[in-house]
Amino acid sequence: xxxxxxxxxxxxxxxxxxxxxxxxxxxxxxxxxxxxxxxxxxxxxxxxxxxxxxxxxxxxxxxxxxxxxxxxxxxxxxxxxxxxxxxxxxxxxxxxxxxxxxxxxxxxxxxxxxxxxxxxxxxxxxxxxxxxxxxxxxxxxxxxxxxxxxxxxxxxxxxxxxxxxxxxxxxxxxxxxxxxxxxxxxxxxxxxxxxxxxxxxxxxxxxxxxxxxxxxxxxxxxxxxxxxxxxxxxxxxxxxxxxxxxxxxxxxxxxxxxxxxxxxxxxxxxxxxxxxxxxxxxxxxxxxxxxxxxxxxxxxxxxxxxxxxxxxxxxxxxxxxxxxxxxxxxxxxxxxxxxxxxxxxxxxxxxxxxxxxxxxxxxxxxxxxxxxxxxxxxxxxxxxxxxxxxxxxxxxxxxxxxxxxxxxxxxxxxxxxxxxxxxxxxxxxxxxxxxxxxxxxxxxxxxxxxxxxxxxxxxxxxxxxxxxxxxxxxxxxx
Numbered sequence: 001x002x003x004x005x006x007x008x009x010x011x012x013x014x015x016x017x018x019x020x021x022x023x024x025x026x027x028x029x030x031x032x033x034x035x036x037x038x039x040x041x042x043x044x045x046x047x048x049x050x051x052x053x054x055x056x057x058x059x060x061x062x063x064x065x066x067x068x069x070x071x072x073x074x075x076x077x078x079x080x081x082x083x084x085x086x087x088x089x090x091x092x093x094x095x096x097x098x099x100x101x102x103x104x105x106x107x108x109x110x111x112x113x114x115x116x117x118x119x120x121x122x123x124x125x126x127x128x129x130x131x132x133x134x135x136x137x138x139x140x141x142x143x144x145x146x147x148x149x150x151x152x153x154x155x156x157x158x159x160x161x162x163x164x165x166x167x168x169x170x171x172x173x174x175x176x177x178x179x180x181x182x183x184x185x186x187x188x189x190x191x192x193x194x195x196x197x198x199x200x201x202x203x204x205x206x207x208x209x210x211x212x213x214x215x216x217x218x219x220x221x222x223x224x225x226x227x228x229x230x231x232x233x234x235x236x237x238x239x240x241x242x243x244x245x246x247x248x249x250x251x252x253x254x255x256x257x258x259x260x261x262x263x264x265x266x267x268x269x270x271x272x273x274x275x276x277x278x279x280x281x282x283x284x285x286x287x288x289x290x291x292x293x294x295x296x297x298x299x300x301x302x303x304x305x306x307x308x309x310x311x312x313x314x315x316x317x318x319x320x321x322x323x324x325x326x327x328x329x330x331x332x333x334x335x336x337x338x339x340x341x342x343x344x345x346x347x348x349x350x351x352x353x354x355x356x357x358x359x360x361x362x363x364x365x366x367x368x369x370x371x372x373x374x375x376x377x378x379x380x381x382x383x384x385x386x387x388x389x390x391x392x393x394x395x396x397x398x399x400x401x402x403x404x405x406x407x408x409x410x411x412x413x414x415x416x417x418x419x420x421x422x423x424x425x426x427x428x429x430x431x432x433x434x435x436x437x438x439x440x441x442x443x444x445x446x447x448x449x450x451x452x453x454x455x456x457x458x459x460x461x462x463x464x465x466x467x468x469x470x471x472x473x474x475x476x477x478x
Contacts, residue, residue, distance in 0.1 A: 040253075043224060046115040046340070047147060047171060048311050050226060050254060052299050052402055055311045056378055057343050060116040060149075061107055063100035064093070064306045065131045069123035070192045071153050071207060074269040075230055075260055092306060093321050094122075097131055101138035102329065107308060107319055108143055109330025112339040117143075120151035120173075121305035126160055136167050143331055147171065151228070155193060155207055157214030165221045172218055173256075174211060175228040178236055179246045181205045186235050189269075212250060219251030226254040226297065231278050231286060232270070233260070244290040255290060256297035259283050280392075281431065284403060298404050310376065350378045354463045365474045367396045371406065371429040371453075372462055373437045380458050380465055384440035390429055393462070395470045400463045426451045433473060436465055 048055035069076075095103065108114050117139055119125045125132040136148050150164070151173040164172065178184040184204035191203030198206060218225045227247045231237055244255055260277040262270045278286075287296050301311045309315040371390035373382040389408060394401045406428040408421075422444055429435060434454040445455050458465050 040224075043170060047149070048116065049118075049149070049173075049256075049297070049300070050171060050224065052297070053347070054115075055299050056376060057347065058113050058115045059111050059310050060118055060303075060307070061104060061114055062118045062120050062303060062305050062307045063095055063103060063135060064122055065095050065097055065100050065135050066119055066121055066123050066125045066128035067094055068127045069121075069153075070127040070155050071124070071203075072189045072191075074187055074189065074275075075232070075262065075271075077267040077271075092316065095321065097134040097138055099321065099325065100135045101142065103319060103321075103324045104139050104146065105142060105329035105331040106324045106327045108146065108336065109332060110319075111309065111315075112332075112336045113343060114146070115340075116147045116149050116171075118149040118151065120303070124153050124155070125150045126152045126156040129156070129160060129163075133163060133167065136169065140167060145333060145336065149173070151175070152214075153207070154211035154214045155191065156210070158210055158217055161214070161217045161221055161223075164223065169223070171224050171226070173226045173228055174215060175230070176211050176215075176243060176247060177230050177232070178204075178239060179208060179212075179243050180239060181208055183236050183239050184208060187232065212246075215247060215250040215252060224253045225251065226256055227252045228256045228258060228300075230260050231257050231283060233276060233278050233282065235275075237278065237282070237286060240286055241289050244293050248294045252294065254295050254297050256300050257283065257287050257290065258300055258302055261302060280404065280406060280428075287403075298402060301405070346377075350461055350463075353461050354467075356464075365397045367394055368470065368473065369394055369403070369432045370466055370469065371432040371435040372466075373435070374462065378461055378463075380436045380456075380460055380462055381438050384435070384437040384444060384455075387437075390432075390435065391462075392429070392432065393466055395466045397470075398467070400466045422447060426453065429453065434469060436462070436469075 044050040044054065046054055046058045048058045048060050104117055117136075119132050119135060132150065136150075139146060140148065148167060148169040149171040150169060152175075154174040154176065157172075157174065177187050181201050181204040184207065185201045188204050188207065190197050190199045191207050192198075193203070193206050193210075197203075215225060215227075227243075229236075229240055229243055231240060236243070240257055244257075247255060260270065260275065262268065262275050262277050264271050287298060290296060299311060303311070304314065304316060306316050307314050308319055370393050372380055372393065373384055373387040374380060374391060375382045375386075387408065389405045391405050392403055394403050408425045408428050426448060430451065430453070432453060434456050435448060436456045436458060438459055439457060440448075440455055448455055456465065456469055
């Protein structure tokens with residue numbers, strides 16, 4: 001089973017049919033039919049943010065055309081710019097709509113599995129409506145097969161619903177961190193609305209009202225909506241369950257609860273005041289509490305506002321302005337369709353391979369976590385020392401479920417700091433029973449085993465390898 005040759009590689013398969021109970025802006029409800037589920041599946045099938053399965057195979061591109069913002073978040077500092085850092089609001093250079101459209105056409109040729117163009121900043125797209133909508137117009141005219149997507153804080157969303165619908169922007173993300181203005185006042189110092197700056201709870205109330213109004217308007221316009229929520233321990237962590245219930249009732253399709261990124265060097269208020277982010281265990285606990293209410297996104301990488309490539313990788317430095325402006329557009333619809341057909345064929349092969357794994361029923365079998373080093377294709381296909389992150393899966397009887405990723409430092413660093421790095425890696429995956437890798441050296445293998453983490457060297461489909469390991473694990477331990 002060989003991945004299609006596309007210039008990019010990718011990772012596993014766990015996407016199931018859209019649950020009828022996960023009603024979304026697409027208008028389905030608890031009485032949704034199978035036909036509606038199929039239509040929703042088609043709408044998200046190639047969107048790497050809206051589909052956990054798709055993110056292993058299809059790429060996205062963010063263009064930084066929206067510099068201004070109309071609110072201040074205590075976790076954001078748009079002035080910070082570092083080519084080596086990956087977090088929302090960070091860019092290396094701003095683009096005009098014309099430059100952005102040129103970039104899209106160049107990259108769509110270089111990376112034919114690119115399926116989504118997103119505008120997410122570095123400010124708010126709807127605080128820069130002319131630049132945002134002009135970019136979408138140019139791209140829609142020349143690359144009609146690329147999905148258009150925008151992310152917003154929601155303050156101005158009600159005013160632009162008609163324009164969004166007119167441009168066939170089918171996916172909108174709103175960042176909603178609270179539905180209680182008292183909590184929101186700890187996150188947002190000010191809101192700028194209708195040429196006036198509102199501070200404290202007065203501004204937060206306006207923001208909350210417009211977010212709810214915009215969310216409802218998206219549902220009525222049949223536009224799929226993902227809600228992002230930043231989890232801030234001690235501020236909104238317990239509150240996010242209520243946020244989840246409210247956005248579900250207003251028609252959100254998908255909820256993405258993300259960890260706060262907080263470090264002093266970022267220059268944010270939370271970073272400078274010592275506000276910590278959640279641990280992976282804390283994040284998973286809140287996600288699990290919300291999962292029964294609606295569909296959860298667990299594969300988010302909290303991308304830069306100029307991110308390029310698959311989720312989990314960033315090729316933005318390959319396409320800086322001085323480079324892509326010197327390149328001729330290579331957009332070829334027929335060639336892109338051929339590549340996508342190859343990807344879909346490969347996805348079917350992965351599904352077939354998974355179905356061939358025969359599970360032996362075991363009474364009282366436990367749930368376990370495993371970590372995987374992968375560079376894509378739904379496969380265990382990366383050397384332990386080359387991994388920048390491990391994807392973590394929860395494995396149980398006959399089921400493998402992706403639950404998140406753990407970013408790490410390279411272990412192979414030419415001999416410098418390897419001991420400390422390995423200790424950090426072991427700490428990052430300490431709750432996992434095993435780590436799956438294509439290859440691993442004897443030294444890290446011994447230290448992982450000493451820490452109670454087994455190593456599995458293989459080149460195989462992730463789900464298949466995980467299920468086979470699970471069978472062995474329960475037979476030996478249960």
